[in-house]
Amino acid sequence: MTPVPLHEARALPIWRRPRTLLFMMAIAMPLSFATWSALLNNFVIEVADFDGGDIGWLHTVREIPGFLAIGVILVIMVMREQVLALLSLALLGVATAVTAWFPTMGGILFITLFSSIGFHYYETVNQSLQLQWLRKEVAPQVLGWLIAAGSGATLVAYGLIVMTWEAFGLSYNTVYMASGGVTLLIVAYCALAFPQFESPNPQVKKFILRKRYWLYYALQFMSGARRQIFVVFAGFMMVERFGFEVHEVTALYLINLVANMVIGPVFGRAVFKFGERNTLTFEYIGLVGVFLLYGGIYWFGWGVLLASILYVVDHMFFAMALALKTYFQKIADPGDIAPTAAVAFTINHIAAVFLPAALGVLWLVSPGSVFLLAAGMAATSLCLALLIPRHPEPGNETIFCRMQAAPAE
Template identity: 30%
Template structure:
């Protein structure tokens, strides 16, 4: 079969464009790998570090987590002021902040140091997240956004799996200190920033408003708000319950995180394709409907083995809403609204993330840890009801 000169040129141009897209995705994937390796170390040892090294109590953890989440409230304003810069540059700079914050944990002596350094890496991480989502969406083929988000999530899970394995070996065989492990995390975040700087990018070619709050996105804002409640209650207090209430050692937590990330690595790309196929409404209902009995299990079940299993299931379900919320706003908002809307969604998400750790810590200290998880179950029920407001089936770009 022969092609005309015009057709041949178009095919070459598309081929070149596809190569550039894949090269950009590879560099972005390396950036995600570096950051995920770093946060995998941090997530595995963080609670044990706080309890065993710093001696933190539940109410102090609530205060720490709330202050740490303040940068999430500021994301829309920070990125709104900087959006004329290239997204890869902003993302790479964000990972440098993460690296500095993790590395500074080596010098922590008490709660004030912990709060300051946690705020630093949190600022970088929260600026990174909407930029990451936007870059993936921009590099995705039409109608394959969920697939690409899932693939990048798989990269993150693979990196986290490798880091969990390293933590397990380092803590059980090499007796490596928590503080030294944070230096390793800082190094990996720095490598991730270098890879991200290599993603092709220009200063913004379209005029983007600095701050967006639109009535037509109210459902996205509402879902983001309560999703912050659901996420923060579980990520803050589920591991704390296993460590403090049931005495789980760091080796067990590392193995739990390792297995959890293996499951995520195997499932994320498939879940992304499933979101593309069944749509955002069904995906969110699967996630939120499944999370309700998990919260109730943490409140009522005294068997730590069952709690380990529930933790893995919740992390599996969380992949659905982490992808579906991004694709929902992608199909709801025009291109010029996308990054500001993602940033605003993260900001309202953190209204809950800043508030509920304090409330959960107070409930834990006064009434017992089960009340904290009952609160999470209630918030997730409301989330499931709100998700019914999303149109059925596959959404399309306006």
């Protein structure tokens, strides 16, 4: 099949256009990944008797493919990014579907690794396709709507779990099979319904690490380190400390999804109106407060209501990560997007490889200290965000560029 250039794709029916494909994939991915995440803490505690140290090791294994996302550069030498995105989604769907078939610690680590390969390679390529296919002037708004679309699809899945888990005595295997199967059906539709799209700027298919992207790399590193504490320990706390059951954890996820459906497009407009620096500054100030309050739950015995509110607020801040994408889109050479997406994903996961296991040990001694460390990471991210110029572009990647360009007095 001859690839369709992006400028010609506008003549296609709306259901076959690039932006529609992005929305279909945005719906397919969380149906598997978010369902897996919602059931994970209960599954590993009830089935494999995990403690804080075990969950740390599981997430360390889960993040190894993210650290190796730079391998995407090698794959796209022989495979189109669009094809790789769909194959990665298919792997994620299959691995999710069979998760309950591996009820031991070794089995869970094994299937988690394969699921993670699909997830991280998809996320790497998907970010690249988004930034290549969306024009700069509409990217923040469309990225916000993509967040809302994924949240809306997952809302349906979680609603079904909450309503049917106890009423019909569902098993982990039933839910995992259903969520992974629906992802596979969407992948099959995308493969058949959409042509291959040709991006206007050929991508550099080799490893690149450019000095002028250093601030983007640093923000990605801190984002990955900080995210691990929420992903690994915030949900685990709700089950271990407060005894949340599957339907209760899923109900909390439902609240997060509704919030993201509303907030995602709002954040997209906020990035467009206020810029990446102001948006990220707001996010990181909020995260410092959230993580300090998480620590207070352990140090001062604050209750489940506060923990639940913080969990929702913390999750909402994730939607603001689209500002980091648009910051890079504005400063990048058009041909750098695919290889830099792979490099950035690897940088994002450097800390993720060792941090969950290390913090799992600290968790056994002082859970509150884990969240205090996260607050320090958020504060570091805040300092870095203040280095973003008001109008980033090639040659004006940080505020230091403006200072260097200013004439001497």
